[in-house]
Amino acid sequence: MLKHLLEKNHAFWQAEAKNVRIETGLYIDGVYRDGADRHTLETVNPVSGEVIGELAIATKKDVNEAVASAKQAFKTGVWSHISPRKRMEVLFKFADLVEKNAAKLTVLESLDMGKPVTRVLTADLPEVISTIRYFAECIDKTEGAVTNTDSSAFHYILREPLGVVAAISPWNFPMMLAMWKVIPALAAGNTVVLKPAEQSPLSCLFLAELFTEAGAPDGVFNVINGPGEISGKALALHMDVAKICFTGSTEVGRLMMVYAGQSNLKKVSLECGGKSPQIILADLPDLDEAVDAAIAGIYANSGQVCSAGSRLLVERSIHSEFVKRFTEKARTAFIPGDPLDPKTTMGPLVSQSHFNTVMSYIEKGKNEGATLLFGGDKPEGFNGGAYIQPTLFDNVTSDMTIAREEIFGPVAAIIPVNDADEAIRVANDSIYGLGASVWTRDLRKAHKMVKEIEAGTVWVNCYGDGDATQPFGGYKQSGHGRDRGMGCLLSYTQTKSVWLKL
C-alpha cells in the first residue's frame, strides 16, 4: 500500500525532511497550544545531535486541561453515544489519511527516533494502518449478552466504555505502540489522553491532528508531551482517568500500579520489558532459515525491541555450525547509514545516553567472561551518531548480567544447551516472559515446549511474525494485559449487568 514511497530515493527524503512542518505544542481539545508554564524540552535527531524541536512540556495544569477535555468529550456522548457505524467511518477515514500522509509521518519518525525510512514504510506504518482498520472493523461486532433466567426476570449484560483512558508509550516504535493502545480504546468508545515518550512524540502529535481531520470531535484524542516524572506521573495519578495503558520499562510499569493505588484504583495494563529466548534445537527444519530469523529477531530496529530474541539457546550438537553461519550472515545483514537513505537498514540508537547504557552492558559481558565474537563497537566510519554494530557473545551463562537484564540494543547472547529440557529451564530462568521461539521439526516436542515456556507469545519455526488478531503481551514481569486482538478492545470496556423483574 505504500509501494510508491518505497521507490523514492535519498534526495527525496532529504527534501521532505528539510520542508517538514514540525508541531511541538500540546494537542488538547483539537488545537495545538503551549504549556501553561511555558517550559520546554529539546527533541534531538540521534544521527546529527541536532535539536529538531522545542517541545511544550505539560505540567499539572495542562494535564488537568487535557483530561478535562477528554472527560467533557466522553460525558457529552459525542463519541461514546454515536452509532457504531459512525465511529467506524471516522476510524476508516483516519486510516486513509494516515496512508495519504505516509511520507510526512515517515520523515517525522525517522528524524525524531533515527528509524530508517525503509523500516517505517515496511513495518511500522503498515502496522499502524492495519491496527486502525482492524479495530474499526471490530466496533459493530462487539456485543453484550442475554442470559437464561426463569420467566420472572430478564437479565442482560451491557458492554460500556470506561471513560478517559491515559496511554503512556515508549520511543522504540513511537507511532505503532501508541496506536496499539489508542485505537482500541477509541474504538470501544472511550476518549484518550496520550503521553508519548519525550524522545519521539512528533509523529503522534501529527496523528492526533489527522484524527480530528477524519471527523472526530474535539477532545476525543489529546496528546501531551513531557518527561515521564512530570507529565506522565500527573496523568497516571489523575482522579478522572479510568485506565492507564502503559508500554515501557518494567521499572516504570511498577510505578503505574503504585499511582493507581495512590489515586482512584484506575485499571492498569502493562506491556513491559523482555529477555526473550530463541531456542534452536538440532532437529530444526532448516538451519539457514533459523539463522536468518534469529538475526532479524535480535538486530532489527537496532535491537530496540521489547520482544527482541536476545538469548540464543542453541543445542550443543549444532552450536559451532550455527555460530559459523550466524557470524557470516550477521556481518552483512544490516547496512548502517543515514536513516533517510532508503538503502539504510540499521539506524542509530535513540540517543547518546542510551548508546552509553548499551556499551556498558557490552563491557559487563566481556568482564564477566563471555566471549565476544563480533561487534561491540561503532561501525567503521560512524564516529558521530549513536550507532552500534550488531554484537554477538558466545559461551554466556544464565547468571551473567547480559543474560539476565534487558539491554535494548543489538546485542545477542548465545547460551549453549544440551537438550530441550535444559532449554526450557534456561528459557524460564528470567523475571521476564514476553516472547520465545522454538525451532524443531518434531511437532510433539514443539507443542510440549509451547506449554512449558512462560511467555505471552511462542513462535514455532519463525520469530516475530503476527498480525492484528494476535494478542501481544507478557507473562511474569513483562506485564499484564494484551495489545491487539478482540480481547484488547474488550479490555477497554466494562460490563453492566441489568436485572429486570418482570
Ligand code: NAD
Ligand atoms: P520508559 O519506561 O523509560 O518510558 C516509557 C514511558 O513512560 C515514556 O513515555 C516515559 O516518559 C514514561 N515515564 C517514565 N517515567 C515515568 C513516571 N515516573 N511516571 C509516568 N510516566 C513515566 O521506557 P522507554 O525507555 O521509553 O522504552 C523502553 C522500554 O519499553 C523497554 O524496557 C522495552 O522493553 C519496553 N517496551 C515494551 C514493549 C511491550 O510491548 N512489552 C514494547 C516496547 C517497549
